[in-house]
Amino acid sequence: MRDVAVVGFTQSPSMRSEPDRNEVEILIPVIDALRKQTGLTSADMDFICSGSSDYLAGSSFAFVSGLDAVGAWPPVCESHVEMDGAWALYEAWVKIQMGYADTALVYGFGKPSMGDLPITMALQLDPYSVMPLWPDTLSIAGLQARHCLEKGILTFEQMAAAAARDRGHAKGNPNAQVKGDFTVEGILAEPFLANPLRKSDCAPISDGASAIVLAAGDRARELSKRPAWIRGIEHICEPMDLGVRDLGRSRSTEMAAAKAGVGKGKIDVAELSAPFTHQEILVERALGLGPDTKVNPSGGALAGNPLMAVGLSRIGECATRIWSGEADRAVAHATSGPCLQQNLVCVLEGE
Amino acid sequence: MAELTAVVGIGQTKYQAKRLDVSMPGMIREAAERALADANCTWKDIDAVIIGKAPDLFEGVMMPELFLNDAIGGAYKPMLRVHTAGSVGGSTGIVAASMVQSGVHDRVLCVAYEKQSESNATWALSIALPFSLATVAGAGGYFAPLVRGYIRRSGAPEDTGIRVAVKDRQNALRNPLAHLHLEDISFDLVANSPMLWDPIRYLETCPSSDGACAMVMEKASLASKRSGKVAWIHATEMRSEPTMFSGRDQVMPRATLDNAAALYKKAGITNPRREIDCAEIYVPFSWFEPMWMEGMLISERNEGWKMTYEGATAIDGDFPVNMSGGVLSSNPIGASGLIRFAEAARQVRGLAEKHQVDGAKKALGHAYGGGSQYFSTWIVSSEKP
Incomplete structure (x- = not known):
């Protein structure tokens, strides 16, 4: 190579x-x-x-x-x-x-x-059996979040913490759209936008x-x-049908991470483009990130979500941190399709 | 540096106006299954899936590859969706080839399709956006002025286009997969068909088709062990230029000329007319045969029409073009480029049945798109380079 x-x-x-x-x-x-x-x-x-x-x-x-x-x-x-x-x-x-x-x-x-946008994205679904129901993006993500909550895979507090962390990091990012001092308590006090998702659980x-x-x-x-340097890059696509895959984990991210060699060394920085807090948690777990990784120093997709560019920007955000010496090894993530259907993982390293 | 790569399996559906018996997943699976059978492979043998099609508005599904992937064995595999306007079928073949040529994958499946019966392509091509220049003309209205420009420059006889249409429609009678089988095709039938966009008559245009085309490609170390015939990819090339700017030659764009020169250089071809045995060229309107004979540097400038006129491009001529009947006879838009690439490969594998060119060893596959601004091409051969 x-x-x-x-x-x-x-x-x-x-x-x-x-x-x-x-x-x-x-x-x-x-x-x-x-x-x-x-x-x-x-x-x-x-x-x-x-x-x-x-x-x-x-x-x-x-x-x-x-x-x-x-x-x-x-x-x-x-x-x-x-x-x-x-x-x-x-x-x-x-x-x-x-x-x-x-x-x-x-x-x-x-x-x-x-x-x-949420309605436009309904046109991405199976046009014969699912799309005629016009399920919008928030509703579908909400189903996944509900599954994760009821199975004990994650909690409301963890979701809120992800949002607060990302928006806090985004304060240092002049390109971010949603940023500020959010707290878990404050987010949990928000009304539901698409139960169990609150506004702060959703990327803008x-x-x-x-x-x-x-x-x-x-x-x-x-x-x-x-x-x-790109030391590993892989992408995997799951079936779209929500009924045939495990929505409580991101298997395609796990597979891509393994092939890209995420686990071969310490990851200093991770940039994730998961558009909902519960999805961000699933991606973090699929990548095997631990407490020594700084997740979404730019704020990630939850702070700014320009579709069709947001995944590419994650790779760029990792690269700038390698250039500056802030990180020696970083992982970037991109996603597409409902409920993390397709995922790309890219490992970057300095010399 | 690139790994030598071969086409080892090809599958196509029967092209027709409406495939009401299958869904989109069913249709592309049909082509993919035939390609796998031809390659003597199963779904498990495929490392990655490349899907190509023309604009999503053609069927009304946003990024349809996401829901289609599962139907062609793409679950838990890498999948890419290519879209480069009308040249997309060709580009899909090139992207698939590059997955193997790069050493990233050993064997890939590519599928390109269109199911035009599920929407209306001319509507999808004619949406007027605020503050944007809109031609609202469909493809025929866009290309007719370019054809008139070609006729004016070259002095081509006005019946050149008719002759191309008759030839391609006769060839289609040899190809059971072709959409249009006009048994009574004749010069007069084409000449007397209604003028749609002067100088393009009804029978000088492509149909709207449903259909899919699939190919399996693999690296040389695997393909060399096969007993069956494979098509070795000698060169691929693509070029793009902007749609409009002052001074742009839309009739004979620089992108086609640059693309042709680069392709032949890579393939080691110095005299394309002599060294290439036959070609499948993207001809959605009859006049584009002589235009691309010049654009692909096969003919001298302003003399492409002579090849048509003298019968050189007939199936028994010295440079047969569109032996399958071409885009004029079958046009599932997103697949049309890949069909050209696949038909070129069929020829050098000697598997083109009734539209086989005797002894074809080296063939050109070609696609173009946008406002004559996207070009993708390949050279395949029965022999390794």
Whole structure:
């Protein structure tokens, strides 16, 4: 395997609603900032890969206009996944492994504020048997949380503590959307939004974009004083049907973590993109994180949740902490689908 | 550095207007099962699943790969969903190949599909967004001006498109999987069909189809042990450029020319017309055959129409194109690119049955999409590079 590192990362602030900018206009300054950060132009990128969703934009081929942000001229080697940008990064990592590329630009972007997101996401479910019931995101996550609570897998207090921790960490993150001094008592006093979930148990709806540059071997060392080397990356997808999987654990995260080698050493920092507090707890457990890991120093998805970019941003947030020396080994997580259906785990290390 | 990789199994559904007898999972499973049977594999032998399809609005399911994954043995495996506009089928094949070429996986399954009967593609392509330039024209309305531009530049006779349509529809009669089997196809039938988007007539356009195509690919150390015929992947390439900017040549985009040059360089091809035995090219409107003969550097500029006119692209010509009947005869959009790649592989495996080109050893698979701005291609061969 070739050594591949994250050498550049930029993101837009997560916002409940970008009032004046469309998806591409959100993306353009992010790509511009990445150019300044790395000194690279689109022409320097051997491969480009992006992640976005037509259903967030409300039109077919919405990703095509992303090329305008990249400035794809002369023509570029480029691909796109209808997934979070973290999976675009995986595809780019594969292209570097096969020797097709030494450098790659990866970006993800989404503007969910244009529609009613919880209802839009119902269109992700089995269109024949489940979607006609229009179960929204909160209701489905609520079913999972209820299962976990009643089986004694976790408690309301643990859920509230996760929210309070993440939003507290987010105070230091200028790009975070929901931050402040939350307390467990205060959160438990909130009314239910979708019983047993309270507002603080849920990630916000966020517009936003992020971008990363990957580079291989010596090219990475030229571009970064302390590259964040990808030492393991794996993703696993479970069946969607909620009735055929154990909703009290995240088996796909466990499998991906094992293959990515999370347990091979101490993890200093973990960045998780679980959009609900109970899911965050399940992911923490699936990754086997202990008390010596700082979880979500940026606030994670619970502090800012730009769909299609939030997972990619977790990898970027880990990378910046490797670059700075704050962490030597970090793990980033991305998820997709209802109730943690599909999960990606990426282990990053400094030298 | 890349691991040599081969196509070892291909499965397709019968293409038709409406597959009312199966759901989306049922339809893609049908193609996947046939690919596994062809590869003499079971679900357990597959390391990862790659799914491709065109815009989600075509069936009205957001990120449908999530609910489809289980139907094609993807449970608890890595799964990626590719979407690169009309070229997506080709890109899906390329992404799948790269999973093996990188050494990450030993054997992967890729499936691309469209079930157009579950929605309305022209509606899905024509949504006008606020503050965005909208053509609201569907694909035919978008591409007709590019065809007129080509005719003006090249001086091609106006019946070139008709000849392509007749040829591809005749080829489709040899392919039992093709959607359209027009037994009475003739020059006059095409010429007298209604003009939809001048100069594109009804019978010069692709149909709306339901269907899926699947392929199994594996690394050379496994594929070399097989007794059956495999298709070795010599090169893959893709290029993209923005839809619109001042000075962009939409008729002969630079992305296709760059893509072709890079592909042939990787495949060690210096004279594509002579060295490639046959090609499956993405031709959703008849005129795109001569246009892509030029865009793929197979013909001299402005002379692609001569290949059609002289019969070079006929199944018994010196450069057969779209032996399967092509996109003009079957168009499950998201799958159409992968079908081109798969049909190229069938040819070099010698398994194309009645539409087999005698002695085909090296074939080109091609897809394009967006506003003539996304290109994905591969070269496969019966022999290792």
